[in-house]
Amino acid sequence: MAVADCALAIEGESLDDLFETAARALAELMVDPATVDQSVRRAIALDAPSLDLLLYDWLAELIFLKDSEQLVVTRADVDVEGASPCRLRARCVGGVIDRGRTALRADPKAVTFHQFTLEPRGAGWRARVVIDI
């Protein structure tokens, strides 16, 4: 593993669960979620040619919101359709970073393809995603 990284190892009972867990893990990486209010609701829709690229785009979207709106998504209710093109519909809850209240952690730059995997495991799914910070 690259030494300047943060690797997320994510497991889910389903794709929906894995994508939801990935969002929570990313939020934990950036801030203490307990110090972010839950005042913002956001719907996100994404399409991608494959499931792994859909996961890449999903996390990239959440990093984008962190910089463009200072918005951290702490919870998401995600529906993933695996047929090509793969589709994601998410109802997100989160809050804007309040620099007087929010406990800051790392500031992710990007999702990488470094050792990037998304694969079925037993009845569920697992993924490994390295975030460049």
Next chain:
Amino acid sequence: MELPVAMKVLPVGDCIWEIPASEKPGMLVPARLYASQTLLAGMDAGVFEQVTNVACLPGIVRAALCMPDGHWGYGFPIGGVAAFRADAGVISPGGIGFDINCGMRVLRTTLTEAEVRPRLRALVDALFAAVPTGVGAHGFLHLEPPAFREVMVEGARWVVRHGYGRPEDLEATEGGGCLAGADPAAVSDRALRRGMDQLGTLGSGNHYLEIQVVPADGIHAPDVARAFGITSPGQVLVMLHCGSRGFGHQVGTDYLRRFDQAMRTYGITVRDRELACAPFRSPEGQAYFGAMNAAANTAFANRQLITHRVREVMARVFDRPAEALGLEVIYDVCHNTAKVERHVVDGESVELVVHRKGATRAFGPGAPDVPVAYRHLGQPVIIGGSMETGSALLVGTAHAMAETFGSTAHGAGRTMSRAQAKRRVWGETLVREMRERGIVVRAASPAGVAEEAGFAYKDLAAVVDTVHRLDISRRVVSLRPIGNIKG
């Protein structure tokens, strides 16, 4: 010597090691690692895998290189240098990094440590307040999209033109603070929205703004140091390390994703998805190059705006005009870029796309893109160390032009992961220990301080000694930190 790989790593010169092209299927050229025996032995297995993967990319010339501070990155190793023929080679976002034109800038002052010490705490607090750091930070300059597009094209020139700097700052910046070929049309709306409010912010990770002092034994080449405006031990300098922030990160993300698909069009396969690339002369390659230059220019603009803030803060804290404090830019250098340069390959001058990822340009005496004041000496090189151990100023050499496409190291290079570092020390504990050693730290995230502890990095002196021995840059001044602002 025990190395973590099964490949042949052969000594071919003092501090030069070569992995022959026969060691991995698909290698077009050998891989070369520049390191002392100790530094080589400390390199992780990923460095050897990655530098030999880079040697497989289309159009690469001479060798895939790794500098002495090399460590495992994404696609390319950090410390990686690779040159591709402009007419028949590729450009790869993985060879530049997500933080496009991450770089270093150093300013000299007329102040001494004795003058700064009594106000150091106030200075660090004021800088921390004036230069936003960490997650969710935005700068004091709020631009609309048309103005931000101007910044993409003009870089630091736009910032100076709008009153946030001195004209001479530009002369002391690589490329004059403005790389040609920036193409705002090649930049996504998302990149623009992500980065538009972040000019003048430091970021997090290993980025910092530091107050440094020349130690008693810190001047190694007095004549060159004098040309840099460094005249005596105790002199205070200001160093900053940051890049293109969310804008550059999004450009990298957009094109990594796009190249991942585009490679099929060109029949290119790579050993690591992070090496996604496109022919330099292809529409995709040219679009990325235009977007990358736009991001590089915003990084110059970012460092210029932070320089302006530093001048404002120091004038206030020391109750003197900034000009009276000096605060002149010695140099500003990129360490994450791809640039079109001419180099001699097999006796012929060839146009190359030189990728430097965590590697510093180190042009020697006489190079036209070196400021007039330094041209007889070579380009200033800034090697940033950890926040505990200090940094170094060096100067480029003619030998670097021949050996490493005019490149040298950029930093100390990590030896352990962020998670490992955090397990070894609490951020708050480290801040207290550093204060006891005379270094005042302010950070947006205590955990971020622990991640950047000195023990998480290679020995900077060993890196500097090695590049000096290799004559790919020459030691000029060592610097030690007394104040540090972090994300």
